[in-house]
Amino acid sequence: MNGPMIITLSVLAVASVLFMSGKVRSDLVAIGVLMVLMLTDILSPAEALSGFSNSVVIMMIGLFVVGGGIFQTGLAKMASGKLLKLGGGSETRLLIMIMLVTSLIGGFVSNTGTVAVMLPIVVSLAYSAEINPGRLLMPLAFASSLGGMLTLIGTPPNLVIQETLINAGYERLSFFAFLPIGLVCLATGILAILFLRRYLPSNEEGRTGNQGGRSLRELAKQYRLTQNLYRIQVGADSSIRSKTLRELDIPARFEINIIEIRRKMSAKNQFFKTINQEIAGPGTVIEEEDILYVNGPFERASEFAETYGLVMLDQGVPEHRKRAEESQYATSDVGIAEVMLTPSSRLIGRLVKHSGFREKYRVNILGIQRKEQYLLHHLKEEKMRFGDALLVQGTWKDIALLAAEQTDVVVVGQPAEESRKLTMDHKAPIAAGIMLLMVILLVTEWIPAVASVMIAAVLMVVFGCVRNMEEAYKTVNWESIVLIGGMIPMSIAIEKTGAATLISDMLVHSLGSYGSLALLAGVYFTTSLLTLFISNTACAVLFAPIALSAAIQMGASPYPFLFAVSIGASMCFASPFSTPPNALVMSAGRYKFSHYVKVGLPLQLVIGLVMMAVLPLFFPF
Template sequence: MNGSMIITLVVLAIASILFISGKVRSDLVAIGSLIVLMLFKILTPGEALSGFSNSVVIMMVGLFIVGGGIFQTGLAKLLSNKMLQLAGTNETRLLMMIMIVTALIGAFVSNTGTIAVMMPIVVSLAKSAKTNPGRFLMPLAFASSLGGMLTLIGTPPNLVIQDVLLAAGYEGVSFFTFTPIGLVCIAVGLLSMLFLRRFLPKNDRGAENRRHGRSLQELAREYQLTQNLYRVQVGANSPISSKTLQELEIPARYELNVIEIRRRISAKNQFFKTINQEIATSETVIQEEDILYVHGPIERVEEFANDYDLLMLDHQIPENKSTDIVQYATNDVGIAEVMLTPTSRLINRLIKESGFREKYRVNILGIQRKDQYILHNLKDEKMRFGDAMLVQGTWKDIALLANEPDIVVVGQPIEESRKVTMDNKAPIAAGIMLLMVLLLITDFIPAVASVMIAAVLMVVFGCVRNMEDAYKTVNWESIVLIGGMIPMSIAIEKTGAAKLLSDGMVHLLGDYGPLVMLAGIYLITSILTLFISNTACAVLLAPIALGAALQFGVNPYPFLFAVSIGASMCFASPFSTPPNALVMSAGRYKFTHYLKVGLPLQIMIGIVMVAVLPLFFPFYK
């Protein structure tokens, strides 16, 4: 072994120890490894930084943005609810469904693309089922790789061994030649995960609540918002048309609060915003066909509607009975709890004199005073220290309240605003997702271009709110980890470490018969794919496997299939495949989770494959 090879293997060993220990951030370890390899001139600066221009890394950035669009439009929740209806909340049934659906998609779409489609849905599904997403995300990543073995196009190593066979004059494999083997892989994966899931992160239902406080749904339920909200529409002959809310004096006359007005602005395209939503202020001018959101007792709402010839929409559409908070919280408008500081000048002042609506542009919807909720006649209530007040306004205005010395905002309004889905954009997000899948299946354009097109469309059509939000959807730790570890494979190949290992295996096992050689080829492929890409691993070992078969005078097919399967079934490391890295952050996994769950699964599939490959492809015909 030369000096460069020794240094490379030492750096790899130290990096692996640091990954396993978890005491140093994984992205920092990856960058540190690159720096060392550059300092010893094993890698040129161009080679060391090549990982960050790699198509896989660029794809991952795009896939995070696509996933953000699927989340923010509510499409993930919609699809996850459908899966919940089929499987219920039983963890075992959900796990089986997720893995089977993912494997089927993975048969036709790259495993990275499969994760892009399924990860937002699975995270939403876990939250709906009140389960830790970490219970499902690692099985999801593994299932995407297992499904790749079902078809010729499922994973790049399958195409590599096809090329090697054709170049050697053998008959190529058909599109579904891999299917029986793929089904065995999936069956082993499903059964193994039933036992290995005990090592996945446990459910901690209270942790999410401790981190985020009360959700928007909980606030709406506690303040009984949906029991006190009604909608009335302004008719053509209504006397309130063209008048301001200040002129009408609705709170004083009817003990009602007009909190919001929705006004139709377009009816051309149902997929785009057709309703303008605005917080009601004293200067707001009522227009014909406006829908007023009125907060107060039903008797007073009916009296108000009768006096001004208004149509009570809630007699036809019982929105006020819904448990949804769409009428209070949208992409633009939200709700939050605020409290007064001990020295606040607002203490002991009446709500109507506080200027909340005029100065801060927010409405007060309710007051929590100890264990009592005050929801009506708020204008005549005095604000006291210790009161919690529920306010509604634009998310931006609510966030600005935090800058006021007299007021404390409970929670983080901007963070809460990102949790409100843009449901009207869900059909657009679904269309973009399907377009991406079709482009990935047909291979009409490069896979990275397909993903980047989908990411750009998500931003252009507003499925992701803006470019800032698009950047925030990307988990940069995963990107840096993969980008930093890809050049490690260059160093391993460049220094000859990979070839030394593979050649040594052939010489070591050459005297023990074809079955032992088959096991050795699978083992060395499975080990190498932990450190170099599965495609590079297959390119390196496929000719060696073919040569070993010819040396024994046996059928080369089982040997080449061992290379393809060994290169694709890599589960023991987070940086070995993009799917493993993509789920690492969302599942809150440590390196040890991959060792405890992925390594046994990788070994189990290896044992089964060495046993069954000679059955599907006998050594001697």
């Protein structure tokens, strides 16, 4: 072995140990690898930094943004929620349906994001069906990885082996090249889980409590908001048209609050599906056909409607929407939060009407919790006391400003986090259209794959499926991006120094005499073992050039060997820390390490054995 090869293999060994230990962030390890290879002159600066301009890295950034749009518009949640209802109350039907739905979503967006969206839905379904969530959550995590094998963009290792093949001069893979193998993986996984589920938790061990403040739904329910929320529409003959809320002074005259105004975006859309949602402020001008969301006693709301010739929608004209509920108090722009008065608050002893909440913070007070009492009416004349909890509504931006004010009030919970949980449901059809366009472009290959993904990502931002560019950047898992960009040069170094040839020689000499199938098994199970300790992406980046070199030495087609690398790197179930989805469900499912060994290890082995049988059928040697 020459000096550069020894350095490269030493760096690889140290990096692998650090990846396995988990004590150093994986992206920091990747950057360290890159720097060592550059400082030792094994790679030139251009080669060392080439990973960050690699099409795989750019595609991954775009896919994260597209996935963010799918999640933020509620498209994934709506689709999965509707499909999962078909599962009914049977544990077997639910388990199969959960795995099918999760894998379908996982074929197009990141497995971590898929599990994050599906987890609360599955827990809710489990409790409704009186099933321990632990019976369903591990299959959910495993299905997200199985789904990654259905499409070219389903998981990073798929893109890694595509890049390896293209760089070696072989034909690129089509968008659905993985589909036959992926379907076999999925069918095997579902059947295996049906047998292995006996090892999953069977006894209910209690539910996890909500920490850090009540959720928006809980707040709305606790303060009985829906019992005091009415929709009133402005007609053509109404005398309040073209007037501002300041002029009308409705709270003083009728003791009700107009908390939101819904307005059509265009005359062409006769349904209230695509609407502007804005907090009703003093300067808001009332227009014809506006729908006013009014909070207060029914008698006063009716009196207000009668006085100005308005229509009570909940008793008359339909809005083509379901009746007002908790969600009307919180949208992607507007939210509710609970506020506590501090012991030294200057608001203690003041009347609500003199508190200046609306003028100073631009928020409405919807209710007051005083000990066990909930005060919802005639709030203007209420004197605020220490210990009161106030339910306020305003834009998320104004609630965030209120949260920064710690002198007089303290906002309970994390309103910024709650605002991110809310989805822009009216944008879901747009997100679906953009995703469909991306898939069509990827399948037809009219333009390069990286361009297709980036177009879809840009459209998600332009059409507001991702709230803004800042949110678009937040959807990207930068640790994964830096890890991929930093480790791609390692594969260059492995090839450049001859280390790939050396390792592949060892594999060929030790297993090649037993035939191509034995070598294929060696590549697959070595990759499968290593992926227990390092990320699937890093594993694929390291093994792809080795598998390619071994196949060429054997005079065999590289396709089955590279598919073995991708599948072996992705099918990792035997450890809770080997993939983010496995780790995500551990707490919610109340799993122990032994659960992953009893269920995940046999599943990983079974899929490996099945792949050894079917890979040569789909991709002959």
